Amino acid sequence: MAPGSPKSGVGRIIAGRYRLLDQVGSGGMGHVWLAHDQRLDCDVALKEIRFRNLPDGGEEHESRVARARAEARHAAVLRGHPHVVTVHDVLEHEGLPWIVMEYVAGAEDLRDWLARRGPLAPAECARMGLAVLDALTAGHERGIMHRDVKPANILLAPDRTGMPGARILLTDYGISVQPDSPETRWTRTSILVGTAGYLAPERTTGGPATAAADLFSLGCTLYFGVEGFGPFDRGTDLAAITAVVLEEAPPPRRAGALWPVVEALLIKDPARRISAEDAAAALARIITPEPHPPTQVDTGSQPPWARLVTSDGAPGPGMAPPDERFGGPAQNQSTGSPARNQSSSGPAQDQGLATPAAYTPTAQAPGPYTPTAQAPGAYAPRPGQELGRSAPSAPQPGPGFGPPWYGAPPGPVTGPSGRRRRKRPRVLQALAAVLLALGLTAGGVWYAMAHKVVLPYGDTVGLAEPLRKGDCVVGDPSPGSVAGVPRLTLDPSCGNAVPDGQVMALYKAPSFEVADRQGADRCEELTKGTAEKLAWNVRSMAVVPTRQAFHATGGNVACLLVGKHGPMYGPLGKLRPYGMTFKDATQIQRGDCLGHEDGDALVYTHYQLVACDKNHVGLVIQITHLKTVASGEDADAQANDQCAADAPPEDFGRSSAVFWSHGLRSTGLWAKGYYLVVCSLEHRDKSPLPGNE
Structure with a gap:
């Protein structure tokens, strides 16, 4: 990327604290960045203020820096106001002022x-x-x-x-x-x-x-x-x-x-x-328009509907124009002036802002009264848009609902004069039944669509609930064998089903676009420390929510560590509780302090994770592996020999006469041909190592 390109700033650390993640805006003052506050572990917006063609150290430069600092203090007075973007701080980095602000996700x-x-x-x-x-x-x-x-x-x-x-x-x-x-x-x-x-x-x-x-x-x-x-x-x-x-x-x-x-x-x-x-x-x-006044009936030649008043105060035909309001001239609706012709914008102008629908009564044409369905509001939502409005309730059966014969008792029907009414033709009854069936079918389809379960990560992943930090998962196929995210199921016990991986962190993305674009990189960054310490080869996997479920999941991308060539057998990294028994060496990482169950001999699969400030049996000093295993020879002895060669006690300031490098092999992976060995520094006489030694 060319020097000076706006995107070239990604990854920079500002003032030793804010890591630039992505450029989200640019204007006359410079650039606006999405940044991560490494001290508070949260995302902020960072405005980089640039002074083009202005030498550093000059009087004008210093004046502008001071002015930025003063203006930030003014803006901070309104901190907490629901309609003001909060300013947290103003700082100077490499001679330029930076404004630290609230980051508004999805804005x-x-x-x-x-x-x-x-x-x-x-x-x-x-x-x-x-x-x-x-x-x-x-x-x-x-x-x-x-x-x-x-x-x-x-x-x-x-x-x-x-x-x-x-x-x-x-x-x-x-x-x-x-x-x-x-x-x-x-x-x-x-x-x-x-x-x-x-x-x-x-x-x-x-x-x-x-x-x-x-x-x-x-x-x-x-x-x-x-x-x-x-x-x-x-x-x-x-x-x-x-x-x-x-x-x-x-x-x-x-x-x-x-x-x-x-x-x-x-x-x-x-x-x-x-x-x-x-x-x-x-x-x-x-x-929120005020209630409409009752219809004024003119006893003269004007029809009753001539003096209806619309919600914006527009007169009906024949009504005198209103007085001037707010210093503006009165407008004449008959000329089509936009000042009163509210319907000119039509539904095409409606947007996704949450707002009550405006009521606009429509004048009725002269003639006999004919009931009509109420016209939609002048600014009804477009199909598919999310507005903060409730859908109108469907009419319910009752008096006046449906055709005249709906719910009528069998037998002859008579009118007010007592004369027998003519029965409706059977074809009309059949038609009504068909229409009713179609209505019920449409209602069933609507209900099914409205209550369709939206899976947070889509049909391929298949999980019904968002992942949480610490969740263990099993993949089908194994996550290490595929490029993308396979179908996942939860392992609530985090061990009984031999999980393939575990959620180590959640990356809260500001928008679906950022999650989709940066989720994998951010997850790799968040899990890198643990991955480098683990005994087994692992890789980071980002499980990104779908666009439809992004907000329902809190915008969280689940960051997993999964084994590249096999399962993980249980909790990983800092999610492992003290006292847990290792089921396999793949769960062990460098720097772990190991114990064992009371009364048991030093058995490879019975080591426990213990706090290093307490007495412990061994300290993990190296992760290694054998390229080949000699057939017919003791596998454990070969593991010990490999640790003696790759991690001798002398390399760690200990005498080989007192200490030895004990090789703990991964029995599960050895069966698959991967000869992983964990080297634990221990006393030869099996006495405990003192805490914090």
Whole structure:
């Protein structure tokens, strides 16, 4: 990889503590990394702030470093706010400031969210705006201005249940120190004040950063949310700044009930701009519309449905337009203006943000009353999308349900006049039976699909529950003989079934994509220490959850150690309890202290794992093997001879007159032709070794 490439930083250790795992973002200030805090054993986001073409040690360089440190302290004031990305620390590494922040797993900024899913529905955008407004207000109350509210600084992330977009977070809170970016930012006396196209007009003339200026930027961002582009996006930054100052925002096509609020946020004069309190109230009304007034019947020539009022306050035909709201002009629905034509966006604009469905009554056509099914909400979820909405309950049998003859008693049916009604033709009854059968069949299919068991690692692996640290598994076929992950079953006893491997660690991945891409490498890293100490050749195996089950498993990749050429016989590494009896030498590792059952002679398969600060029989000093075994000779004697050659006591500061290197062979592997030998340093007279010697 070429020097200086963003990905070339993977693996670097920052400030002796943070290991860079993957680049997850890049912007005007530098790069954002997923990093692992080796001290606290958790993942964090690390923002690398770069000063291009700025010499180290200069006054401007030192000023910017100091400013980054001060801004991080300001952002830390809002630590714990539900809609603000938490800043943990700011540090300096190799002359550059780094910001240590909360890592939000599975997050996408608003730009990427819209690029993948299309514009938001007005109610969903209002929910997002309310969350961002809450974060801004918390800062404003403490005298902290964000100064750079824009789509790139709003994150949409899943909540604990995995609901996409349920968490809304404002990031880069006040950490605005570097203007050098393809996305030009505008400064005054080297102080960053905003981004072209989202900058309040009063800031372009050098006015101070105020709460009202942040609200203007929020209005631009909400406009972007429903339209997919900013109200003042232009071909150049200068043109965008000019539009902010001199032009009005073009009427949107999809804003619906949100437009009056956005319009009030985009008022040029900050003194007339809507307040945060009024904006919050207006956004809340869009999310949860107020109850509709009863239908007003005009005794004149107007039909009863002419004065229905929609949820966004739009008048029905013949109704006078409402007064101006929030400083914006009243709109005429008959002209098709987006300000009142909420249905113009249609279902195609609906996204995966969890929000209540908006109720929009529909006017009825003149004529006799005809019952019709209620139309779906204007922003019903797209097929397959996960929205935080409950599906409508299916109608239940009862009065008025089904055809007129549904549930009718046998015999003649008479009307109010007592005249006998004509029986329905049998063909209609047969048709009703067929429709009922089809409905029951469809319901059964739906029930089966809704209650389908989702296996956490897919059908191939077959496990019904997520793996936990310490679980022992048996593979079919043996994991050591295949490249991928075979079908696995649990061995609850971790020994009786002669397990092929054990879960040594869990790697909590921030997203399925990262788990799929980095799971194998991270598992190898997490199990390397144990693997190097074990007597037997093992390999790391990453069991990655499926995309559908990723959040249900907590995002954990199970990191196994499996034998390359055979089973492991029981617990491994630090998961072995003191007092356990080794069933085979494959469980033994370098540095183990060995004991044996009271009353038993020194039998190879009856050694126990004991604490090294207590008296013990032997200390494992070497792992070796024989290339061949001479037939007709004692196998144990050959193991002892191999240890005497490969691990003589003198190599470990002991006299061979007092100590010997006892060879413990793996009986299970010897039967398969793998001549593994563990060398244990012991007293020749079989007296115990003192603890901590």
